[in-house]
Amino acid sequence: MSLSALTAQETFEIMNMAMNLGTTLKVKGNIAKNDDHFAINLGEGPEKLGLHFNPRYDRSSIVLNSFDGEWGKELVVNHLCFAQGSEITVVMTFDSDGFKVTLPDGHQISFPNRLGLSQVPYLRVEGGSASPP
Structure with missing residues (x-):
């Protein structure tokens, strides 16, 4: 799947993923x-996200959050180890402590399971270009 194929209006979604x-x-x-940002969302559905992973190039940071009717407190990580125009691999592990995100350079970010999820059937990847290609 290519993140470069996604624009602000385009998304890639899986609704019945088996992520326990x-x-x-x-x-x-x-x-x-x-692209000025993109997002990878994991949860029960678009209105209940256990993990919102959102690299933002204009701030040189990665924002992580959860959503259940309203956004929680942002976790801002100033470790953006990839750039626009690059190929990346992000590894996300879901366990009883929450989510562990491993960035392309091996740096790990932990984010708590604020919603108490026991499974994650929903994945959404969305692009976020601020200007047309």
């Missing part, structure tokens, strides 16, 4: 040169 505790998901893609 202990499962690891690997997302590989190309980031478009003109």
Whole structure:
């Protein structure tokens, strides 16, 4: 799947994914040169996200959050180890402690399971280009 193929209006969604505790998901893609951000969301559905992973190039950071009717407190990580125009692989593990995200350089980010999810059937990847290609 190519992240570069996604624009602000395009998304890639899986609604019935079998991601239980202990499962690891690997997302590989190309980031478009003109994207200012993209997001990978995991949860029960679009209105209940256990993990919102959102690299933001304009801030040189990665924002992680959860959503259940409203956004929780953002976790901002200043470790953006990839750039626009690059190919990346992000590994996401879901366990009883929450989500562990391994970045392309091996750096790990932990994010708690704030919603108490025992399975994650929903995946959404969305692009976020601020200007047209």
